[in-house]
Amino acid sequence: xxxxxxxxxxxxxxxxxxxxxxxxxxxxxxxxxxxxxxxxxxxxxxxxxxxxxxxxxxxxxxxxxxxxxxxxxxxxxxxxxxxxxxxxxxxxxxxxxxxxxxxxxxxxxxxxxxxxxxxxxxxxxxxxxxxxxxxxxxxxxxxxxxxxxxxxxxxxxxxxxxxxxxxxxxxxxxxxxxxxxxxxxxxxxxxxxxxxxxxxxxxxxxxxxxxxxxxxxxxxxxxxxxxxxxxxxxxxxxxxxxxxxxxx
Amino acid sequence: xxxxxxxxxxxxxxxxxxxxxxxxxxxxxxxxxxxxxxxxxxxxxxxxxxxxxxxxxxxxxxxxxxxxxxxxxxxxxxxxxxxxxxxxxxxxxxxxxxxxxxxxxxxxxxxxxxxxxxxxxxxxxxxxxxxxxxxxxxxxxxxxxxxxxxxxxxxxxxxxxxxxxxxxxxxxxxxxxxxxxxxxxxxxxxxxxxxxxxxxxxxxxxxxxxxxxxxxxxxxxxxxxxxxxxxxxxxxxxxxxxxxxxxxxxxx
Numbered sequence: 001x002x003x004x005x006x007x008x009x010x011x012x013x014x015x016x017x018x019x020x021x022x023x024x025x026x027x028x029x030x031x032x033x034x035x036x037x038x039x040x041x042x043x044x045x046x047x048x049x050x051x052x053x054x055x056x057x058x059x060x061x062x063x064x065x066x067x068x069x070x071x072x073x074x075x076x077x078x079x080x081x082x083x084x085x086x087x088x089x090x091x092x093x094x095x096x097x098x099x100x101x102x103x104x105x106x107x108x109x110x111x112x113x114x115x116x117x118x119x120x121x122x123x124x125x126x127x128x129x130x131x132x133x134x135x136x137x138x139x140x141x142x143x144x145x146x147x148x149x150x151x152x153x154x155x156x157x158x159x160x161x162x163x164x165x166x167x168x169x170x171x172x173x174x175x176x177x178x179x180x181x182x183x184x185x186x187x188x189x190x191x192x193x194x195x196x197x198x199x200x201x202x203x204x205x206x207x208x209x210x211x212x213x214x215x216x217x218x219x220x221x222x223x224x225x226x227x228x229x230x231x232x233x234x235x236x237x238x239x240x241x242x243x244x245x246x247x248x
Numbered sequence: 249x250x251x252x253x254x255x256x257x258x259x260x261x262x263x264x265x266x267x268x269x270x271x272x273x274x275x276x277x278x279x280x281x282x283x284x285x286x287x288x289x290x291x292x293x294x295x296x297x298x299x300x301x302x303x304x305x306x307x308x309x310x311x312x313x314x315x316x317x318x319x320x321x322x323x324x325x326x327x328x329x330x331x332x333x334x335x336x337x338x339x340x341x342x343x344x345x346x347x348x349x350x351x352x353x354x355x356x357x358x359x360x361x362x363x364x365x366x367x368x369x370x371x372x373x374x375x376x377x378x379x380x381x382x383x384x385x386x387x388x389x390x391x392x393x394x395x396x397x398x399x400x401x402x403x404x405x406x407x408x409x410x411x412x413x414x415x416x417x418x419x420x421x422x423x424x425x426x427x428x429x430x431x432x433x434x435x436x437x438x439x440x441x442x443x444x445x446x447x448x449x450x451x452x453x454x455x456x457x458x459x460x461x462x463x464x465x466x467x468x469x470x471x472x473x474x475x476x477x478x479x480x481x482x483x484x485x486x487x488x489x490x491x492x493x494x495x496x497x498x499x500x
Contacts, residue, residue: 101345109343112307113357113410114330120360 001198007118008126008194018124025128029090033136040085041140044077045069045147053151053158062158066165067172069148070141074173074181078140080229083188086133087221091196094125095217098200099210107201117201126193133189134182141178145169180236187228192221258285258446259319259333259413261306266315268301268470275301277470278315288440288447290457292481293467294492299450300340302467303416306448307337319414333414336407336445340419342399344391344406350377351387354406376405379442380435397428404435408443415439417449421456429453433460454493458482466492 015022048069056062098121101107107117145166152160199217203209261283268276275298283289291299304310306317308324317324319333337343344353355373358364364372377387380401391399400420407415417436421429433456440447451457457464458478465475468488474481481489 104346105339105341105343106345108304108309109337109339109345111309112335112337112343113360113406115356115360 001194004118004122004198004201005190005194008122011116011119011123012127014119015123015127018120021120021124022128025124026132028093029086029128029132030135032093033086033089033132034139036085036089037082037136037140038143040081041073041078041144042147044081045073045144045149046151048072048077048144049148049151049158049160050155053155053160057158057160062160063164063168064172065152065158065160066145066149066167066169069152069165070145070169070173071177073141073144073148074177075184076181076229076233078137078144079181079184079188080225082133082136082140082185083192083225084222086129086136086189087192087196087218087225090129091192091221092214092218094129094193094196095200095203095214096210098122098197099203099213102201102203103206103210122194122197122201125197126190129193130186130189133192134185137181137185138178141181176239180239183236184229184232187232188225191224191228195221195224258287258444260285260321261414261446261448262318262321263302263306264316264318266302266305266317267313268298268305268310269313275470276305276312276315279467279470279472281465281472281475283446283448284462285446286440286444287462288437288449288460290449290451290461290464291467292451292454292457292464292492293473294452297467298470299452299467300418303337303418303448303450306414307335307416334410334412335414335416336410336412337416338400338403338407338418338420340422342391342403344399344402346391348390349387350382350389350391350394350402353391353402354387354409356406357410372409373405376408377402379408379438380405395428396423397432400424400432401435404432404439408439412443412445414446414448415443417447417451419451419453420449421451421453426455429456430459436460 049065052068053062053065056065056068110117110120149162149165152158152165153162196217199213199220203213261281263279263281266276266279279302291302293299301310305312306324308330319329322329322332345356348356351373354376355369358369358372373387374384377383382398382401382405386398394402420432420436424432436447436449437460449460461478463476464478464481466473466481466489473488474484474486482493484490
């Protein structure tokens, strides 16, 4: 996997050559994931409000709900949930497609045409997922906050107005929180792309081999996302502590 | 290509003591072969004898445990060999990229290596497709819309686009009915006559082997058992060859 990551990095300057493949992959990821990302974010934001809202309201802290939902979505839930969604939705498709190309000799055919499969197949996929996933995070943040505000305003146990929700969100959420989330999401995206492409290229056997590769790609991606999440959070924590103290 | 260049285009292939094992299984056990420039050389033998593995070594998809392969006295592993000698392969499954149309598949080598402008690539693609009896309408189809025989013909057209000096065919008539198999066999002979490329065909199809070969080698359990003209192989008294050639389905 590290070898594939290195080869993809080395091929990065040639990405413009493969702009057609890149555009196809970007469309594929956006088209396939945007609706699911919106639904997921809407309900995560809503559930956060539903869980935390009554507890804060009972203690007279209901006005802090917007910041709590926003910060949770930006720093943690948005990046992790979007990356897991993408690993399941796009990563599995990447592993299946490359696995099938391996099994049915398409990758061998590329090699015989002196076309590097890493440049032609892996590079556009890894770059596309690394660009698309942070964009999805921004969408997810907007929709998630809207979901949180909706539940806060219309659930009688929470009863925080949308204006109060967004006012607190505005004062609490700082650009560094969003940057924290974007850095995480970008690193998760690169990981998902490389892990899934690597599994696809390593596929052996027939249709059963493809099935095994897809399962391994998704499971390994999720494990890597969770481990990386802890490591990156530890590394970025000193930079976000100030905003956490100030907001709450 | 001028006729003088065509005559020069084939490459001599020499295989010396090639050995390859996958785990404890010996697949190639000291293979020696001499293939002349421009000839159609058929590697025949039963399933699992190591024919396709040998072909994959020639195109650089496998690395031998020991031994060497020489193209006009240059080792195949040497730097720049793939640039000096154009080697094309027609895979058993065709190996066409399912996400590309027939035309895009055939022109892939030229477009990815930026060898010609788009209009010129289009012209060459149509020319090569016409050589294998496919028309402009076929170039817009996707591989999933093609029959097995058409896929093989598209794969041959894709190989011809490279103006190859060596063309390798892996089981070109597998999964084809006898009529289509004959057509594919004729395409191989026509392609060889046009390009004068050294042509190596791996098959267990006896009719194809005797129909198209200048020479035949018989491979069994990773070893070359015999090499000769079709007539010499047919007259061979080697028990392995006799059994292979006389195998027939008869009811008890």
